[in-house]
Amino acid sequence: MDINLTLIGQSIAMIVFVWFCMRFIWPPVMKAIEERQTQIADGLAAAERGQQSLDRAKAESGQLVDEARKQATSILDQAHARANEIIADGKKAGAKERERQLVAAAAEIEQEANRVREELRGQVSAIAVASAEKILMREIDAKTHEDILSKLAAQL
């Protein structure tokens, strides 16, 4: 329990340790802590900025989507109008075509009727000649009466 030289030895040891701590321990540790503090502060600020720009981008993209939707609607409307137009045109063209076809068919029918009539006329005259032949067989020589017969056939 006596006071002795240990006291001085301990004081010297303490001075040495404190000096060492002041010189080699405290400054680098403090520097690291302070640097990290600024880094964290910077990081937080950057995150803040990122959040802000994200918000801005979100607003912008919303606007773009709205615009695009509007455009799409107008394009759709135009397309509908155009389709209606095309249908109307088609209808008109179809009607015209039908008219034309009808006229042509009528003409053809007319022609056919004439031809058939002509044919019928021939056949009827042949039939008439044949029947007249049969009637006249005994009295009329075909050769002598040929000119009468052909006149008759021409009249038929």
Next chain:
Amino acid sequence: MASEGGHGPQTSGEYIQHHLQNLQVCRAENGEWIWNHCAGNPIAINVDSIAISVILGVLFVWLFSRAAKKSTSGSPGKFQAFVEIVVDFIDSSVKDTFHGKSRLIAPLALTIFMWVFLMNLMDLIPVDWLPMLGQAAGIPYLKVVPTTDVNITFGMSIAVFFLVLFYSIRSKGIGGFIAELTLHPIAPPLKGAGLIAAPFIIAFNFILESVALLAKPLSLSLRLFGNMFAGELIFILIALLGLWQLPLHFGWAVFHVLIVTLQAFIFMMLTVVYLTLASEEH
């Protein structure tokens, strides 16, 4: 426990005495350096206290400087994180108290805190382990906890005391320091018939302030010494119980963890407070 010392039967008194005895080397009357017969000799060194405290100081310095050397501002390793927690804790404690600029006070506080903490922590090693190891190695006495040696605590508080004097004189000048010692707390009369009383008042002030000044290192060291010595003594008494010491020993050790930390913190904080008071302008 008491009879397991390896030197034959030993009374409780001898066991306790043995545990409280430092390993000493001193210069005898005839100029020779001798071991362990040094009672009352001021030219003596408590080898065990000095050795253990220096070993612990080097341990602190080595661990922390290793962490400091490798410290990065990026994400820290676990040990660096621990060091930074301690450093940050000390730094905020110091900044709360000391408002001036000083490159010394914060590292001083860190060194005091960690060093005293490590020295106190030796108290938690079972009291017989290191002394018995020492005996096996031929060392007759070994007092394991340096802070149970009044020389160690007083040595530290004297260093703090000189720092207090240095800071006082630096911030107030020698005149200011002397004025602080002599003109408080009773202001001496400067003129008239009271002038005769002035020297007495100054002497009274000086005695009062000197006592107040000297009480600082004394209380600082004796508080730490008293706490640790009492704690160690109780550990020794508990060890005397032998086989049945465990519950008591455990309880006291748990309580002692608190004391160990608290005393280290108090020593550090009071050092900072004294230096703050010394460097404050009045």
